[in-house]
Amino acid sequence: MRLVPSVQQLETEMTAWRRHLHANPELGFEEFETARFVADKLRSWGIETTEGVGRTGVVGTLRGRxxxxxxxxxxxxxxxxxxxxxxxxxxxxxxxxRMHGCGHDGHTTMLLGAASALVRSPDFAGTVHFIFQPAEEGRGGALAMLDEGLFQRFPCDEVYALHNCERPLGEIAVHRGTVAAAADRFEIVVHGRGGHAATPHLAINPLPIAARILLAIEALPGRLTDVHAPATVTVGSLRAGEAFNTIPDTAFLTGTVRTFDHQVQKTLETAIRRIAKNEAEAFGASVDILYETPFAPTINTPAQADAMIAIANEVMGPERLVVDPPPEMGSEDFCYMLEQRPGCYFLLGQADDAHQAAAHDTNYDFNDAILPIGASLWVRLVERRLSARGAS
Ligand SMILES: [Zn+2]
Ligand SMILES: [Zn+2]
Known part of the structure; x- marks a missing residue:
């Protein structure tokens, strides 16, 4: 392990920042105190700081010497x-x-630690932007920043992020392609016409129509899409009717689609819409469909993944590095930044005896032992990718 010495000197300070943030958690787009904490630190080090990017987001900009x-x-x-x-x-x-149950307190602290170390010895050419993003947990923080011109106001050639994970402490997983799944959500309302169960010919029963839709769409992966491209369609709720001898007016289906590829994602959305509409119309009913894509697949670009692999090797050694493990079924809104710029999102293990709980578990806590690791990875990434000789 070859951590950056100036980062190691910050370990006590970083631990104090992380615990302060942990004790004072704020939900997405309400990170007022967190944003102030970050902005105050950046400004105190003389880093050009912009607040209010994507509501509560903060961007720090540092130029190399x-x-x-x-x-x-x-x-x-x-x-x-x-x-x-x-x-x-x-x-x-x-x-x-309220709880920092996903370790974003640690992510924020590691980036602050890297900024603090880089400002004291900015041995790089060009510019680094430290992006402190609000509202990752399904509330659209990345899109909010992008919609406000993040990459136009703070131009960059490539973008990076990390997430802590349940791997052993210090283990780094880098994917040279898809890291995390897209998670779509759909709601289908089948509008039929209610009536007496004894005279179904006078009604339009939405129940068998909903059942046909369910069976058809759950069978799509591996039929409409390539069996080698992982995908799942799951109907998680199906509701209709109240009495055994009554035909209801409507039936509801809701569910989720998980995919690792934009084209597969789009193919399934189109097919679900088409099947629901056609099945309903075939029996004289109609449908309303709500289809949301809060998370696209998170896909790294190979050159930036390779750069991250080289940094991980340098800082942690090859024995702590895992390349191309199976993608995660969880989702990450950094996907939208990766749609606009080449980049890499990687995972940093934090599990030891005292840190066994997974993220989103009420027993979870970020492991402060990885603060100097994450901050060292960021410092070396900036120095190597922005070296005076060009990207190495
Ligand atoms: Zn989370
Ligand atoms: Zn998270």
Whole structure:
């Protein structure tokens, strides 16, 4: 392990920042105190700081002392979750029903640590932007920043992010392609016409229509899409009717589609819409369809993944590196930044005896032992990718 010495010196300070953020969690787009904490730190180090990007987002901009060059962005998420912390830790949440249950307190701290180390020895050419993003947990923070011109106002050639994970402490997983799934959500309402169960010819029963739709769409993966492209369609709820001898007016289906590829995702959405509409019309009914895509697939570009692999090797050594493990079924809104710029999102293991709980578990806590690892990876990434000789 070859951590950056100036980052190691910050370990005590970073631990204090992380625990302060942990004790004071804020939900997506409500990160007012968190954003102020971040902005105050950046400004105190003389880093050009812009607040209010994507409502509560903050961007810090630092130029290297080796002259002009390329530009790189690193993103950390800042939001907490609406859940109650189970463990009575000294730094446990002071806000009932709010908890940093996904480690975004740690992500924010690692990026602050890297900024602090880089400002003292900015041995790189070009520009680095530190992106502190709000509202990652399904509330659209990445899109909010992008919609406000993140990459136009703070131009960059490539973008990076990390997430802590349940792998052993210090293990780094890098995917040279898809990292995480797209998670779509659909709601289908079948409008028939109610009536007496004894005279179904006078009614349009939405129930068998909903059943046909369910069976048809759950069978799509591996039939309409390539069996080698993983996909699942799951109907998680089906509701209709109240009495055994009555035909109801409507039936509801809701479910989710998980995919790892944009084309597969689009193919399934189109097919679900078409099947629902056609099945309903075939029997004289109609449908309303709500189809949402809060998370696209998270897909790394090979050159940036390879760059991250080289950095991980340099800082942690090959024995802590895992390349191309199976993609995660979870989702990540950094996907939208990766749709606009080449980049890499990687995973950093934090599990030890005291940190066994997974993210989103009420017993979870970010492991402060990985703060200097994450911050060192960011510092070396900036130095190597923005070296005066060009990207190495
Ligand atoms: Zn989360
Ligand atoms: Zn998270």
């Amino acid at each position: 080796l002259g002009a060059g390329r530009s790189l962005s690193i993103r950390a998420d800042m939001d907490a979750l609406p859940m109650t912390e189970a463990r009575p830790l000294p730094h446990a949440s002071r806000v009932p029903g």
